[in-house]
Amino acid sequence: MEQNKVLSALCYISLLFAPFLLPLIVYFVVKDSEVKFHAKRAFLSHLIPVVFLILISLFGVIGMFSSYYYDMNSFAYIIFGLMAVYMIISIACIIWNIIQAIRVIR
Known part of the structure; x- marks a missing residue:
């Protein structure tokens, strides 16, 4: 049971070292439904x-080619x-994942 909690928490913490790879591997390898969740x-x-x-990238590429030179400042x-909004969302996701990992361990 303790291994399942550690593995579940590791899926959340993996945002810092292997964001997509570890949760995906755990989802397909482990049989426990709680760990899969x-x-x-x-x-x-x-x-x-x-x-x-x-x-944001799509908006940037489309906007870059459709804007006039005098309108580039705006x-x-x-x-x-x-x-800036992206950075806030990224920081919020990191904090949320760390909180979830702590909740799973407890």
Whole structure:
């Protein structure tokens, strides 16, 4: 039972060293349903910042080629604002994963 808790917590903490790989491997290898549940939650929480970064990148590429030269300053402000939001989301996901790992261990 203790090994399952450690493995579940490790899925959350893996955001710091192997974000997608460890929860995915644990999900497909381990048979315990509780560990699978935590591995799936950890994988999805690791995916949130990546999806947001892809959306920002698409917006940046589309906006860069569709903006006029004289309008680039406002576009740059928007991109920097979105990157600030991305950083906040990433930090929030890291904190959430650490809190979840601590809850699983207890």
